[in-house]
Amino acid sequence: MNRKMKKISSILLFLCFASTALRAQEAQMADTMRSEGKIYALVAIILVILLGLIFFLVFIDRKVSRLEKRMDGKN
Amino acid sequence: MKSTWWKIACVVLLVYTAVGGLLFDVPRLNIVNETIRALYFHVPMWFGMVVMFSLSVFYAIRHLRHPSVESDIFSVAYAYVGLAFGILGIITGMIWANYTWGSPWHGDPKQNAAAIALLVYFAYFILRGSVANDEQRARLSAAYNIFAFVAMIPLLFIIPRMTSSMHPGNGGNPGFNTYDLDSRMRLVFYPSVIGWILLGLWIATLRIRIKLMEEKINEQEDEKNK
Incomplete structure (x- = not known):
């Protein structure tokens, strides 16, 4: 009986350690920030900058197209 | 080239990358943690650079076979955008x-080789800047362009794989695809690569169109002066 108890308790102890070891292996991620919804602020900021630069590019593109039309008209 | 559908596709893909890159699920890995998302932005820079330099060397070879002002203009424009991608990548x-x-500069073979590859391409622009004659500049830089491209390929893709490098995919290290660039990450990564390449093409074509107009104006002025 005593031996059996020892065996069970050692298995339990092992499982205990194994579970903490597994949890330590789980990498830390920005879960809190995500759960608070702050990630959306980041997404919004990046989108504004990206779209701002793209609009800038579109304006240059249209300007170049207009110049090309004027050049073709001249020839 | 002037059609708009691929520019719209470029914008859509980049917006999707920004949203998906920050919000979608990624593998939970130690050391990289949340920075694994940098994969969506850092790696497409190098894909973009290689595509731009490939186009550049294509037009350089075309220029050497059939010399023309246009192929020189194309070659330089793609080299410029490729260099910009490379600097952003590094x-x-x-x-x-x-x-x-x-540390930011770890002296890793991949980092050093990438820096050397960029220096080789810096020299391309120095060479162009140092020749006054247009035709000579175009021919010399086209020949050098081939050399630079041939130097870049082993520097980026072969040497780092032969030594011990900490960069994923090199020196015995698995690339992200072998463990955890699972289907979730591919869903953002590939659209990102295509989006950034299209953006590079867009910027390059703008430069090409401006330079072609400049060339036209030069021709007209030459005729007037005759």
Whole structure:
């Protein structure tokens, strides 16, 4: 009986350690920030900058197209 | 080239990358942690650079076979955008390395080789700047362009794989695809690569169109002066 108890308790102890070891292996991620919804602020900021630069590019593109039309008209 | 559908596709893909890159699920890995998302932005810079330099060397070879002002203009425009991608790639790599390797410049073979490859391309622009004659500049730089491209390929893709490098995919290290670039990450990564390449093409074509107009004006002025 005593031996059996020892065996069970050692298995339990092992499982205990194994579970903490597994949890330590789980990498830390920005879960809190995500759960608070702050990630959306980041997404919004990046989108504004990206779209701002793209609009800038579109304006240059249209300007170049207009110049090309004027050049073709001249020839 | 002037059609708009691929520019719209470019914008859509880049917006999707920004949203999906920050919000979608990624593998939970130690050391890289949340910075694994940098993969969506850092790696497409290098894909973009290689595509731009490939186009550049294509037009360089075409110029050597059939010399024309146009192929020179194309070749330079793609080289410019490729260099811009490369500089962005090396800076983003330094930021990422600072967090995962401990210092921005780790002297890693991949980093050193990438820096050398960029220097080789810097020399391309120095060479162009140092020749006054237009035809000579075009021919010399086209020949050098081939050399630069041939130097870049082993520097980026072969040498780092032969030595011990900490960069994923090199020196015995698995690339992200072998463990955890699972289907979730591919869903953002590939659209990102295509989006950034299209953006590079867009910027390059703008430069090409401006230069072609400039060339036309030069021709007209030459005729007037005759």
